[in-house]
Amino acid sequence: MNQYIIPPPDLPMFLHKNRPEYTLPQLITWANKEHRSRLRYCAKNGYYREWKRLNDDYSPIRVLAEMGGFRKICSYLINNLDGWNRLSRQERKFIESAYRLRDLLLR
Secondary structure (H helix, E strand, O other): OOOOOOOOOOOOHHHHHOOHHHHHHHHHHHHHHHHHHHHHHHHOOOOOOHHHHHHHHHOOOHHOOOOOOOOOOOOOOHHHHHHHHHHOHHHHHHHHHHHHHHHHHOO
């Protein structure tokens, strides 16, 4: 599935640069919704092999890691440590895991 079922939130880049504590939780909830909707789509239409692959090998972290512009958003986050400190511990772990996975996927 190359297209998103639910499009990512359309947020301007200056918000990612100045207010990551506002934008990153929205990206995390979008990744979770996108993953669930892909699973529902496969289950509803009877794509068993695709559903099994998504359930076993895919995760919301991977959805976020494959999103276009994610690396740029992370570079803005590095420059804004105050915004990083305002994120919850779970959100920070989610973003770190997605960034590490992004690096592994690009190798």
